Amino acid sequence: MSKPPENTREISALVEIVAALRGENGCPWDKEQTHESLAPFAIEETFELVEAIEQGSAEGLKEELGDCLFQVVLHSQLAQEANKFSLSDVIESISQKMVRRHPHVFSDVKVQDSSEVIKNWQQIKAQEKDASKKKSSPLETPKGLPALMEAQKIGHKTKNLGFDWQEASQVFAKVKEEVSEVEDALHNFSENSSSENLEALSKEIGDALFSLAQLARHLKLDSEKSLRT
Structure with missing residues (x-):
């Protein structure tokens, strides 16, 4: 039997819980899951998050954000088990992307309004795809x-x-x-x-x-x- 973490206010606690769910003495259902089998749940949780936002419920929003976060941590755990990436890699990737996509905040680029922000975002995104040699339709x-x-x-x-x-x-x-x-x-x-x-x-x-x-x-x-x- 696994012992739950004492301090459940930190994201490290959720990481520990998910690892236990996937561990040797973990949950049979969680241990069976793959990225593909979890995909429908990601969609469902996203729509439940939207519903909570539309209802204006702070308690509901908190719960649904937690459910979405659980999906992120669980997918990251699966990837880590396959030696592909970890949750830290996910956090690092999105952090670096947000810095790159906001040069008007983290660099000396000047913008007049949000329309310029969106234009810059699209240009930077296109440059990133070119650099990674990803070919896609506009x-x-x-x-x-x-x-x-x-x-x-x-x-x-x-x-x-x-x-x-x-x-x-x-x-x-x-x-x-x-x-x-x-x-x-x-x-x-x-x-x-x-x-x-x-x-x-x-x-x-x-x-x-x-x-x-x-x-x-x-x-x-x-x-x-x-x-x-």
Whole structure:
């Protein structure tokens, strides 16, 4: 039987607990886990964190932040067992990244507002990818993002590339155009429709949803949150 740490206010205590859970006399469930098997829990915990934020509950926020931190420590423990990296490496990596990405705080770079901060961030991020020889599309987004969130993120990226509508009214016109195309596709749809017709309808609905996400972006709204309310 493992003895729990006496001082549980330090992150070292959580590291010790997770190591015990994965140890010889640890928890059978925790010992079975892999990075892949834990991935769905990372998504679930993130959404529970968002829910706590939206509810304005300090106690709930504290709990959900702890659950997310547990995921970080557990993944780090798995990596350490495989001699890949440790939690200290994770902390060092993110610390160095934040210093690099904030030269206006940790260096002599001057910025006028947050828009310049974002522009610098994207430039530094691109330089880091070039240095690491990572090849990616300028519109690349993390796999597994909720679809509406991904649509808005793509919209932000295209805006940074100089491709965007000037006004929300122009986006709304695009929304109406896409909805009209959904209506046209519906005319060719029935319960006995071919897979091609069904695929065409699905594509048009996707285009309409994408346009609605861009309208939300132009209005500075979160389309995911709008759908949930």
